[in-house]
Amino acid sequence: MVYSKRTKPISLVIMESLERRTTLSRKHTNYLRGMQKGFQGELAFDRMAEELGQGCVILKDLFLQPNMSNAFQLDALIVIGETIYLYEIKNYSGEYTYGPEMLLKKPDFELSNPLIQLQNTKNRLKIFLKELGYVLEIKAYVAYVNPEFTLFHAPKLDTVLLPTQLNSHFSELTIEAAALLTPPKKFVQDLMKHNVAQPRFIEDIPEYNFSDLKKGVTCEECGSFELVNYRQNYQCCNCGFKNPLHSALLNTITEYQRLFPESKLTTGMMYNWCNKTASKKRIKRALNEIRGKQ
Template identity: 35%
Template sequence: MPMFLKPRTKSYELQILHSLTPRMEFSNSLRTHFTNLNKGYIGEQNFETMLSNQLTIDLLILPDTYFEVNQSLIQVDTLLFTPSSPYLFEVKNFEGDYFIEDSRWYGPSGLEVNNPLAQLQRIETTFRKLFQQLRLPRVDVKGYVVFPNPEFTLYNAPRNVPIILPTQIPSFLKKINRSSGKLSDKPFNICQSLLENQADPTPYSRIPEYHYDQLLKGVFCPNCHKLEIIKSKNSLSCSECNYFESKQEGLLRNIKEYNLLFPHRAISTNNIYEWCEKAISRKSIQRVLLSEYVQEGKSRSIHYVKSN
């Protein structure tokens, strides 16, 4: 069975942008950036689901790591170690009809997009340098650009390039399942060293300036970001996209977003009441805070902190 060495989580940048998007105006370029990050994350998640559902042999998977080599940052979407070889996957969640002309890639609107093969090459080169820098044993990493979105089509795709199209994923994974041998300590040790040397991508992220007073308050749908949330006694639902969650879940989500955006502001019943634009009663807020957080301070300065 595949063994995932860490869970894939949304990057700090993506989490912040998610929380901000219904609450402030984004510039067009920031909106595009956010949409791309989000799509990319969904693609990586989908590919990971395919790996865990379709791979049957023992192997190691290291999802979503960042490394810095000579002041350049690379994101390695998925690393996979079979007993015989390591693979590096650059996941592209492209959707629609793409085509290649004179080695240039064009998207559905006919506009040129960054050549994913060139990107893969840059990542591979940097990754090899990283191995030298960390004095890791030389391994022959096989890099591929993988397109997990079933609605992606690529015209004029040359043969013999390291690309895995949506329809090729099952057979590619079957081939991996046929590799023989047992995992040795070597890949474990390499992964361990890689995990210890991850870079923090935050300085490279695009987080806009934001201020508490300027943000819209309220309970927003996490799916479509509309304020249209109808409350029944114990639940919240969105009239726009039919998203549904319990009041407890919705409230916890909002407390977490508040805390993520403003780690230095106190979590108190009143502050959360204001953050949710009075959409949820103080009583419900207090109940959730008492059950999920630890109370600190006395009388007027009572606030809550995360347990453990």
């Protein structure tokens, strides 16, 4: 049973908006591509996990706020009976050489061994569970999901799942979950009470302002500005996607809210944000709908 959905991190959503509406530096483009690749890896993991039976609970993309310590993030949890399976998901590609502290990718690229982060996360989760009054077994893994990833000189570790080991790992979990008919709902409910919205990592996002960003309504499917507007609908010239224009306006206004969360929404401001390609009457109707949901 999937108990929580995975959504794009707000920092990734903002960076994708900025890529559409301004020119990013190479540094920030690389940062964006890394986030996109990481998110795609998490989705790939989710597809495998969702093949498990009904005797488990799958929790995705948690940001837990304990009462007595700082918040921490979890890529994925699978709960089967009295056991919690914790996953740090990596979508690395290419050839790496294992080191206990660093992974080396030729010729000279190094990154921290994910097992270090995994152990830290496991410790924090264990402390948090004790705070909630639970003593459960935690089995923690780094899951490398990209089939084009190779790790040389890696010792045989029970905490590392290479791409070729993922199918057998989930097959074992399927058998284990099949023996349990009732997922541990109370524990999951107690855990989710402490799940909070992830913060914007502002220090990694370039500075921007309204005047520097490209204005216009974008395609909900591919993000293109090249739209043909009909009376009630639009069609994207880039990907051919068709949808009601009202839906695109809602999407574009929501994008503005994410980029400028402290800014007041007005019809005039949104008219300019949409590059005057929609009437003020249409924009006002979209604004009223958004305000009605807040």
